[in-house]
Amino acid sequence: MKTKKNPEPVDVVIVGAGAGGATAAKVLTEAGMRVVGLERGPWLKPEHASGDELKYLNRNFIWQDPKLKPRTYRPNDREEAVVTNFSATPQVVGGGTTHWGGMVPRMTENDFKLRSIHGDVEGASLVDWPITYDELEPYYTRVEWEFGTSGLGGANRWEGRRSRGYPTKPSPLSQIGRTFATAMDKLGHSTFPMPQGMVTEPYRGRQPFSENGFWQQYPDPGTGKSSTLISFIPDAINTGLYDLRSDCYVSEILVGPDGKATGVRYQDEDGDEWVQLANAVIVCGGGIETPRLLLMSKSALFPDGLANSSGQVGRNATFHQYSFSVGLFDRDLTDPLYGWSGHYMSGCSFDFYETDESRGHILGSLIFPSNLGHPVNWSFPGRPTWGSAAKDADRELFNHTMKIGILLHDLPVESNRVDLDPTVTDAWGLPVARITHTPHWNDFAQEKWQVAKNGEVLEAAGARKVIPVNMERITGNTSHELGTTRMGDDPATSVVDRWCRTHDVPNLYVFDASFFPTATGINPALTIMANAWRCADQIIRVDSRGWAQG
Numbered sequence: 001m002k003t004k005k006n007p008e009p010v011d012v013v014i015v016g017a018g019a020g021g022a023t024a025a026k027v028l029t030e031a032g033m034r035v036v037g038l039e040r041g042p043w044l045k046p047e048h049a050s051g052d053e054l055k056y057l058n059r060n061f062i063w064q065d066p067k068l069k070p071r072t073y074r075p076n077d078r079e080e081a082v083v084t085n086f087s088a089t090p091q092v093v094g095g096g097t098t099h100w101g102g103m104v105p106r107m108t109e110n111d112f113k114l115r116s117i118h119g120d121v122e123g124a125s126l127v128d129w130p131i132t133y134d135e136l137e138p139y140y141t142r143v144e145w146e147f148g149t150s151g152l153g154g155a156n157r158w159e160g161r162r163s164r165g166y167p168t169k170p171s172p173l174s175q176i177g178r179t180f181a182t183a184m185d186k187l188g189h190s191t192f193p194m195p196q197g198m199v200t201e202p203y204r205g206r207q208p209f210s211e212n213g214f215w216q217q218y219p220d221p222g223t224g225k226s227s228t229l230i231s232f233i234p235d236a237i238n239t240g241l242y243d244l245r246s247d248c249y250v251s252e253i254l255v256g257p258d259g260k261a262t263g264v265r266y267q268d269e270d271g272d273e274w275v276q277l278a279n280a281v282i283v284c285g286g287g288i289e290t291p292r293l294l295l296m297s298k299s300a301l302f303p304d305g306l307a308n309s310s311g312q313v314g315r316n317a318t319f320h321q322y323s324f325s326v327g328l329f330d331r332d333l334t335d336p337l338y339g340w341s342g343h344y345m346s347g348c349s350f351d352f353y354e355t356d357e358s359r360g361h362i363l364g365s366l367i368f369p370s371n372l373g374h375p376v377n378w379s380f381p382g383r384p385t386w387g388s389a390a391k392d393a394d395r396e397l398f399n400h401t402m403k404i405g406i407l408l409h410d411l412p413v414e415s416n417r418v419d420l421d422p423t424v425t426d427a428w429g430l431p432v433a434r435i436t437h438t439p440h441w442n443d444f445a446q447e448k449w450q451v452a453k454n455g456e457v458l459e460a461a462g463a464r465k466v467i468p469v470n471m472e473r474i475t476g477n478t479s480h481e482l483g484t485t486r487m488g489d490d491p492a493t494s495v496v497d498r499w500c501r502t503h504d505v506p507n508l509y510v511f512d513a514s515f516f517p518t519a520t521g522i523n524p525a526l527t528i529m530a531n532a533w534r535c536a537d538q539i540i541r542v543d544s545r546g547w548a549q550g
Contacts, residue, residue: 009277010034010243011012011544015250015293016284017097019528020511022228023143025236025244026538033544035236036276037244038266038286041091043246044098044229049221053374056218062090062099066425067210071288072434075473075529081421081434087476093230093246094219096286096479096525101216101344102197102225103371103518105366106140109133109160110354111427114518118355118362124411124440125316127517130489130498132517133160139530146235147529148203148226151195158350168200174342175335176402177322180369181347183461192324194348194368197226197525204481206230213340213371217527219539223388226234251430253306253508254295261508267428278534279547280507280539284532287317287481290514291418292324294485307502312495314419316412317437318519321471323447324405326381326454327463329396334397334462340373353409353521365406365521367454372401381467402461404454407478408424408471409521411440418484447471480524485514488531499543507547509537 012028015019017039024034055061064087072081090099101402110117112129120126141164143149153165170193173181181191192482199210209215223230235244247269254275256262263277284292291314295305305313330338338441348368355362372378380397384390421434455466490496491503500515502508511532513524520527 004272004274007036010036010147011278012280012282012539013038013276013278014038014284014361015264016040016095016286016512017093017228017233017244017287018227018512019228020532021282021284022232022236023532023538024284024530025242026232027533028539029236029239030486031540032241034241035279036247037245038250038264038276039093039244039246041246043093043095044219044298046221049219050257051214051218053376053548055541057377059318059376062092062219064091070424070432072421072424072425072432074436075438075494076415076436077520078302081424081426081436084358084476086435087288087479089288089479089481090394092246093233094227097197097227098219098229099217099396100523100525102528103345103368104144104151104195104197105156105350105522106159107522107527108350108353111518111520114363121362121411121442124442125404125414125415125487126411126525127488129201129517130487136159136527136534139533140526142218142533143529144524147197147231148199148206150198152193152201155192156317156350157190158353164194168203170194171196171198171200171343174339174346175337176232176339176369176371177342177346179337179402179461180404180457183457184349186460187457189349189351191347191349194345196343196345198224198292199226201213202441207255211439213342213344214374215344248502249428250293251296251428253283253293253446255299255301255306255505256408259301260503261505280509280543282509282511284393284418284510284512286507286512287484288418288433288435290510290512291484292420295420295457296430302504307485307495307504307508309504310492310495315417316483316486317416317418317435317481318410318412318516319437320410320475320478320485321408321409321447321518322405322478323451323471324403324469325458326401326403326467326469327458327461328380328399328465328467329462330464331396331400332438334400336401337371339402345370352453359449361442361449363409363442363446363521365409365446365450367404367450368407369402369404372398372403381469402431402458404457406450406454407480407521407523408443410443410474410519412483412518413438413440435490436477439471439474480513480517482516482524485510486517487515488517499538500531501543507543509535511537
């Protein structure tokens with residue numbers, strides 16, 4: 001009988017190869033470190049990409065299969081959790097950057113100091129970040145130029161100081177984008193080109209993408225859309241020091257008798273179990289799977305889950321909700337909007353992002369226009385879904401509708417959390433993540449006000465009918481999962497320090513959006529990557545000097 005031998009120890013093992021994990025892999029390997037990456041999903045090739053809507057949107061080709069990898073949800077502790085596909089997340093090499101629309105605006109300076117601005121908000125667990133915009137700004141710039149982005153520097157008047165513009169010009173406005181910009185200008189509001197994770201002109205051997213509105217939720221067969229799959233992962237592999245293993249399911253982070261992380265236990269695609277030893281472990285599974293892994297990694301030293309002496313692992317969970325107003329335009333009076341032509345999101349505004357307490361709430365959101373969806377899955381409130389009536393609706397409505405949406409800037413609440421479901425397990429027999437979440441009253445107020453304001457913009461644009469689509473609860477429909485291993489200076493109230501190193505385990509790090517102390521009103525991916533680069537630099541300069549030689 002052949003004896004199985006575990007892989008050789010390395011400097012760092014990274015769980016996940018999305019925005020945070022791939023950025024860390026690039027930075028660490030380019031500094032000469034040996035890194036193993038373990039990604040739960042498959043490694044897609046260009047030939048796997050297509051415009052097959054049913055394949056991607058209806059058959060879970062890149063999304064987690066809810067039958068194999070379910071999650072449960074309940075609004076509070078008093079109710080029974082039910083199995084639901086909460087915050088479906090792509091589990092593939094490249095993570096969410098394979099499917100995303102590519103929104104990469106920066107956080108504002110005020111996003112880092114919400115408690116200083118607003119004080120204690122009843123029912124919320126508002127805090128300041130232990131870092132500032134100025135500390136992150138150089139890394140925002142590095143990511144924008146290394147990753148490949150497009151935009152117009154200085155166009156967003158609400159943005160903090162910028163040391164450099166974007167490497168490629170902004171995408172041209174679509175008809176929907178022009179309609180939005182004209183209406184906003186009519187109302188006295190500003191707009192600017194959406195900063196995007198893509199290249200719009202030849203850049204570092206990459207070619208721009210084909211302009212189309214069916215961009216989000218599909219991997220790109222070319223090189224136009226920026227993703228870690230085509231940028232940071234190849235950079236890391238080219239060093240010869242990055243061993244990326246796909247279809248590997250990590251079930252436990254291992255610790256030694258001294259309380260330090262020693263590596264991880266995982267299963268490969270054949271179901272064989274392995275142990276990968278390393279001098280340090282970086283977890284980048286996302287704001288749901290990261291706390292789940294930490295809580296599953298119990299031991300005599302950590303009976304309540306790894307790095308959880310504060311009891312804060314999984315708490316303060318926030319999930320951006322995408323809500324919107326829909327506008328229907330008169331076919332006889334307005335030209336078709338052709339939502340499938342031009343980029344999915346080619347304009348936006350920050351005019352409602354900062355707090356204006358006269359609105360009856362604090363915080364605000366980025367807003368942006370788009371089409372109503374893909375040809376098979378598009379929806380209009382009240383639209384028939386079958387037969388000739390559905391076909392008539394497609395002909396009458398599809399090219400004469402648009403929506404203006406928001407990313408809800410939701411408040412953290414300590415009781416909103418991720419933990420382990422006591423009864424439901426996945427296909428591997430492991431406890432699934434249970435989400436407990438009820439929005440703060442400010443979330444409802446902010447969302448209702450902004451959706452109504454978006455409706456006013458649609459009316460100014462000439463829509464003859466406007467329909468608000470408000471949330472009843474948080475559904476995780478953006479795949480943005482934040483806050484569940486909060487960053488802070490106090491080990492009693494946070495899980496990781498300002499370098500995203502866990503307070504309890506000095507060689508264990510979290511580089512996904514779990515570290516966010518508070519949410520934002522924008523896509524978090526750019527901040528995830530910038531912060532991962534910042535913290536990886538700290539590992540190279542300082543932390544690695546204290547590691548035992550592997």
